[in-house]
Amino acid sequence: xxxxxxSPKYLFRKEGQNVTLSCEQNLNHDAMYWYRQDPGQGLRLIxxxxxxxxxxxxxxxxxxxxxxxxxxxxxxxxxxxxKNPTAFYLCASSIGGxxxxxxxxxxxxxxxxxx
Amino acid sequence: xxxxxxxxxxxxxHEGDTVTLNCSYEVTNFxxxxxxxxxxxxxxxxxxxxxxxxxxxxxRLSSILDKKELFSILNITATQTGDSAVYLxxxxxxxxxxxxxxxxxxxxxxxx
Numbered sequence: 382x383x384x385x386x387x388s389p390k391y392l393f394r395k396e397g398q399n400v401t402l403s404c405e406q407n408l409n410h411d412a413m414y415w416y417r418q419d420p421g422q423g424l425r426l427i428x429x430x431x432x433x434x435x436x437x438x439x440x441x442x443x444x445x446x447x448x449x450x451x452x453x454x455x456x457x458x459x460x461x462x463x464k465n466p467t468a469f470y471l472c473a474s475s476i477g478g479x480x481x482x483x484x485x486x487x488x489x490x491x492x493x494x495x496x
Numbered sequence: 497x498x499x500x501x502x503x504x505x506x507x508x509x510h511e512g513d514t515v516t517l518n519c520s521y522e523v524t525n526f527x528x529x530x531x532x533x534x535x536x537x538x539x540x541x542x543x544x545x546x547x548x549x550x551x552x553x554x555x556r557l558s559s560i561l562d563k564k565e566l567f568s569i570l571n572i573t574a575t576q577t578g579d580s581a582v583y584l585x586x587x588x589x590x591x592x593x594x595x596x597x598x599x600x601x602x603x604x605x606x607x608x
Contacts, residue, residue, distance in 0.1 A: 484541050
């Protein structure tokens with residue numbers, strides 16, 4: 382089945398450790414995104430990528446890093462520099478491109494808890 | 497600064513009631529407005545609105561965009577408990593390559 386898969390669903394991290402969240406899609410979409418969701422704040426954009434080997438910072442990129450070595454994959458690393466990493470992380474993809482519409486498809490999310 | 501504001505933040509209704517959710521926006525280079533439903537984890541797409549005054553319908557849900565007054569509404573008629581969810585509004589900019597700017601969401605609880 383076509384879709385977007387995030388793993389793991391739940392993740393616990395000790396303070397000071399880096400952790401990587403996985404996001405894979407088989408929709409052949411060019412664009413991929415990482416959002417963070419906190420209670421009462423909706424979704425905020427962390428990073429996005431329009432094409433392989435290229436990505437841009439979103440609104441809250443500090444303390445995060447990404448890579449886009451393959452079209453299908455867009456992993457997010459939460460570094461120890463992120464001051465408040467406990468949150469729900471959503472990955473999304475879309476066809477992308479100007480004038481092609483903006484419907485994004487979302488993964489099931491990863492809930493990260495720092496202990 | 498661009499912003500997307502949803503209201504109310506939450507509401508509780510009885511089954512069978514009609515619900516109206518609001519989304520106002522102040523953004524540069526507006527292209528489209530999208531509505532998503534988030535029940536537990538992954539938001540699912542409901543509507544994308546690009547033109548003003550044209551209502552989009554899907555079953556008991558409908559939505560319309562007013563580009564002059566810069567807002568959209570999402571209506572749910574004859575609500576059911578399965579409509580309980582967070583409803584997210586998002587704006588797509590013309591230069592964003594699909595990047596969405598979200599509002600905070602409206603939590604809807606439908607009681608039996």
